[in-house]
Amino acid sequence: MTEFDPNTTPEAWGTFQDAEVLRRWSFLKRTPEQRLEWLIAVLEIGYASGAIKPRRPTGEFPESS
Secondary structure, X not given: OOOOOOOXXXXXXXXXXXXXXXXXXXXXXXXXXXXXXXXXXHHHHHXXXXXXXOOOOOOOOOOOO
16 A cells, blocks of 8 residues: 655545545544544434434343343
């Protein structure tokens, strides 16, 4: 994999490996709060579009011994 300097913006076009370097660089530039906000936004889109189905408990619990 192509190495990159986190302090230098990589090229935004080129090969698949260039895109991977840009993705890794972009990830490192985000704070944990920004990453969590992104994840929440993506999950909301997934639920709203029907691509992700909410998990629902079955209501049945195993009997304890």
